[in-house]
Amino acid sequence: MTTPGPDIVESIRVFTPLGLALHDLVSDTRVVDGLRVDARPVGGGRMSHAFQTRSGAYAFRGLEGMRSVEMAGTGERPSIPVGHEFDVSVVDLKARFVPLVLRVPAPTVGLISQAELDLAGALAESVPLEELPVYLFSSATRILPAHIAAVRAQLADASSGEPAAFARLEAVVDPDGPGRRSYSGLSDESGTVVVPFAYPRFGAVPGAIASVPAAGTRGEPTLERHWPLRILVHYEPAVLDRPPGLPAATLGSILTQRRAQVWTATVGLPGEAFDTTLRYGTELVLRTAGDMQSRLLIRASAP
Numbered sequence: 001m002t003t004p005g006p007d008i009v010e011s012i013r014v015f016t017p018l019g020l021a022l023h024d025l026v027s028d029t030r031v032v033d034g035l036r037v038d039a040r041p042v043g044g045g046r047m048s049h050a051f052q053t054r055s056g057a058y059a060f061r062g063l064e065g066m067r068s069v070e071m072a073g074t075g076e077r078p079s080i081p082v083g084h085e086f087d088v089s090v091v092d093l094k095a096r097f098v099p100l101v102l103r104v105p106a107p108t109v110g111l112i113s114q115a116e117l118d119l120a121g122a123l124a125e126s127v128p129l130e131e132l133p134v135y136l137f138s139s140a141t142r143i144l145p146a147h148i149a150a151v152r153a154q155l156a157d158a159s160s161g162e163p164a165a166f167a168r169l170e171a172v173v174d175p176d177g178p179g180r181r182s183y184s185g186l187s188d189e190s191g192t193v194v195v196p197f198a199y200p201r202f203g204a205v206p207g208a209i210a211s212v213p214a215a216g217t218r219g220e221p222t223l224e225r226h227w228p229l230r231i232l233v234h235y236e237p238a239v240l241d242r243p244p245g246l247p248a249a250t251l252g253s254i255l256t257q258r259r260a261q262v263w264t265a266t267v268g269l270p271g272e273a274f275d276t277t278l279r280y281g282t283e284l285v286l287r288t289a290g291d292m293q294s295r296l297l298i299r300a301s302a303p
Helices: 251-255
Strands: 018-020 022-024 035-041 058-060 085-092 100-105 134-136 148-157 168-173 181-186 192-198 226-234 274-279 284-286 296-299
Touching: 018 085, 018 100, 035 058, 100 251, 148 168, 148 226, 168 192, 181 192, 274 284
Parallel strands: 022 134, 148 284, 148 296
Antiparallel strands: 018 058, 035 085, 085 100, 148 192, 168 181, 168 226, 226 274
16 A cells, blocks of 8 residues: 655745855865855845855855745745845955955845956956856965965055055066966955966967976976066055955955055165066065065055
8 A cells, every 4th residue: 555645735935045156266176165154235234154055155045135035935936126235255264265255246046156246357358257256365374285386475555554455466477478377366454465376388388377387398497497477466445345344345346456556676666567587486475675574565556
């Protein structure tokens, strides 16, 4: 005798209004451990903690003002509130990445991409924004693999002497050549920043990237390989949006900062770029010559 199954009296459709996957900018892999991800309405309100899905993405339920979307009812399409935005804070409990605050619209179908974050042109030069995930930026305390290049600096505001927090340091490899590639890092509240990236390939393909460089080519030993490097710093504190109680300025406001002035030496005038050389196997630490604290001095450009 077959036991009859239960009668379905009612079914409830539950919609998750916000989800995102977080990727490591160095390895381009999903970060699935050690993160605390929270969200609250822009302007303040109740904080909600994300739960992690089986795929390693972070999703939210119980967001303030989203109940009509989450609990739409039997067979109903969720009503879409107008103008709801949330500040999503991301803190790495393992200190591998700098804290981020993302201003995100909700509800959103599918995972958030850079298109929803309106980060046009900030991190990619040729990839459509809707294909780009949300990236995390390495912290200066992160231990990097030996085959990864690293450009480091302690940024300070030349006008006040204070740390230049939430600046974007851009390292441009082969800036005037066919292999031009650009990489970015964000400074933390102390002004410390690192920009990690793979060394350019040694072979004949300009600009191609290799995770592990080949042995020396073209008659030049591996440890003597070097590339021209141009350093640009984007720093404009007046445009930063730092939500009260959250660990950083919003990423969108950080990436809108204009190019700052940079001092290569304390004697002389600043410029808009710092031209130097990247050498294989040696981390590059940027300093303003003559600064007693080994900082890189910068200043926001005049409006």
